[in-house]
Amino acid sequence: MQNSYNLTFTSATRPFQMLLKCAGCVVFGLFLISCSSIPSARREITMSDETPQPIRYSMIFIIHGDGDYLYHDAGGQAHLADKAALAGAIEVAEQNRRAEVFIFHQKPRRHAWLFFPRHDGTCYHYREGRLLAKESYWRNRGKTRFQPEVELYSRYHQGASPPEAKLLLYFGHQIPExxxxxxxxxxxxxxxxxxxxxxxxxxxxSDSVKLDLIVLSTCYNGTPYTVAALAPYARYIIASPGNLHRSYFDLQRLENLDRELQDGDMAALAKNFARQAFDKLTEDIQTAVTVAVYDVDSVRGYLNSVGSAYEQTLTALSGKKPGSVEHLDCAEDPAYARPGMSEGVDIFYRPPRFGRLKNKQSHSGWGCWSLPRQSP
Known part of the structure; x- marks a missing residue:
């Protein structure tokens, strides 16, 4: 015969045991789902059935957030650079009523309940200022790095006729060479x-028509190699040959493309965008600020003249970590200095407020790697 303590203990633990069994079933079910049938993308907003109107502008934002993007402004306020860029891109998408806008936010991979992976990418599709689709997706489900983004773009892109202007903007750390x-x-x-x-x-x-403008809101990508790599796909490129300290280019200039491109002058838009980004950066940063606009057709001569030397530099740097190598103005290296090397480049430059380069009053607009000096 059971005593009263055992009866009480048994009756008290029975619900707890049932709870454990239920929790075990849920966890096991999630395990099966995680191993076999997680969808590659999750739609959160139903696509509109309305017939799309012709658009004038196409914009693609790729925002990398899988890294250390914490920075502080001049007032000491902390910011996450990728979240700030996302907010700015959404504002641009909502304000342009004659544009189709894709925003890809690449996020850190995290897990739910410690075991189950969560999607590490989010795609936003806007048209005529309205959010038509928002999907979570896996960034590693493809043979190439951008295959998931390309597939989402192909799935949602609307419009048979090409837009009047196509822009692509990338936000992140320096893209390694x-x-x-x-x-x-x-x-x-x-x-x-x-x-x-x-x-x-x-x-x-995917066609023979170039993008009108590529913006690299990154550090140290205003180089001959990077511009040459992107030259087949763009008419104009905006990049910095210097360090942006995790601050990004200001996007306000893109919030009204009807006004900015009323004459169809992409060169003027690129310069105005770079100027405003430069002005904003110089308000917040005490270090050097350099923003350059490259007219791709006009800089081909310089790119061809230094291509071989740059390839040799990259070969010499093979095996090193990019963060361990210093950068310099290409005009300071005889291997890259050329008469007229800044032709086709609009340069916005301010020297640092302190340090050994505080008296450097000009910049060629091109950044190069500084090879370690050989011991005699």
Whole structure:
């Protein structure tokens, strides 16, 4: 015969045991789902059935957030650069009523309940200022780095006739020209270089018409190699040959493309955008600020003249980590200095407020790697 203590204990633990069994069933079910049938993308907003109107502008934003993007403004306020860029891109998408806008936010890979992976990418599709679709997706489900983004773009892109202007903007850390492992903090084995980026552009563009403008809101990508890699896909490129300290280019200039492109002058838009980005950066940053606009056709001569020397530099740097190598103005290296090397480049430059370069009053607009000096 059971005593009263055993009866009480048994009756008290029975609901707890049932709860454990139920929880076990849920966890086991989630395990089966995670191993076999997680969808590649999850739609959160139903697509509109309305007939799309012709658009004038196409914009694609790729925002990398899988890394250390915390920075502080001049007032000491902390910001996550990728979240700020996302908010700015959404504002641009909502304000342009005659545009189709894609925003791809590449996020760190995380897990739910410690075991089950969560989607590490989000796609936003806007048209005529309205959000038509928002999908979560896996960034590693493809043979190439940008295949998931290309497939989402192809699925939702609307319009048979080409737009009057096509822009692509990338926000992130410096896109490596060599190495490339560790660019994604949550997937350090995944490799990403400027050649991978160029391959993604080729897939997204998918026709013979160039993008009118590519903006690289990154550090140190205003180089001969990077511009040459992207030259087949763009008419104009905006990039910085210097360090942006995780601050991004201001997007306000793109919030009204009807006004900015009323004359169809993409060169003027590129210069105005770069100027405003430069002005904003110089308000917040005490270090050097350099923003350059490259007219791709006009800089081909310089790119051809230094291409071989730059390739030799990259070969010499093979095996090193990009973050361990210093950068310099190409005009300071005889291997890259050329008469007229800044032709076709609009340069916005301010020297640092302190340090050994505070008296440097000009910049060629081109950034190069500084090879370690050989011991005699």
């Amino acid at each position: 060599f190495g490339g492992a560790g660019y994604d903090a949550s997937s350090p084995g995944r490799v990403f270089t400027i050649d991978d980026f160029a391959g993604g552009l080729k897939q997204i563009k």
